[in-house]
Amino acid sequence: MVTTIEDQRLDALFTALSDRTRRDIVARLSTGEATVKELAKPYAMSMQAVSQHIRVLERSGLISRGRHRQTRPCRLEPAALEAAVSWIEESQRTWSERMDRLETHLACLQKRENQ
Amino acid sequence: MVTTIEDQRLDALFTALSDRTRRDIVARLSTGEATVKELAKPYAMSMQAVSQHIRVLERSGLISRGRHRQTRPCRLEPAALEAAVSWIEESQRTWSERMDRLETHLACLQKRENQ
């Protein structure tokens, strides 16, 4: 089993999405840009903790950041989410193809039985 | 922030998918059922380690297991993957709606300027 760039990317992506706070932040950012302070407001945890979550999201490619005065506004990179969906849909595609073949096979057996 | 069942389910789902070996197993199972031994074969790690990965996948609802002689065949539950896709698409939907509003707004400003 060779580890590819794609694997590392998916690791980072799904790891980023595996935490509730981070999913929350992604959902929040889907409605528009926000600063670290704004993102931290709803949570009981420290701003530093939120800042660390944001770094995880940034490394996964899910968000990117700019600079504006003293703030580092975060924005969603929806293209990154696409990689996760693609991986999942590939599995589902394979699975449904298998189901189709199985159905064809069963229909074939059925037909033979009826003869 | 209240933790719901749905949140726990998504935690388990994305955590399960965040490991390369487990994604590999899911991909393998999308082509058909397999036993623990069969699934463990391609990896350098022990069968116990693979067995633990399988338990993570099972708890996430991604796979289910039967009994056949001494084996515990694993099969994919593609419906579980749907929950992950749904969450992602919800975020994307919100984001694209925002983009649409932004475009409408910009078009509106443009129009006013041309008058």
Next chain:
DNA sequence: CACTTGATAAAGCAGATGCTTGAGTAGCGC
């Protein structure tokens, strides 16, 4: 200039994760 604000850096810590090895169990074939 000092002071505040928004954010990052670093160190520490409890708990989770991914793996190991060794032992135990359930279902067969003899």
Next chain:
DNA sequence: GCGCTACTCAAGCATCTGCTTTATCAAGTG
């Protein structure tokens, strides 16, 4: 019964995570 196979359970261990606190920094504001 005995051994073999397929697997699980359990303990141990190194590493990773999610958070904290303290310290630091960069960009305004008085």
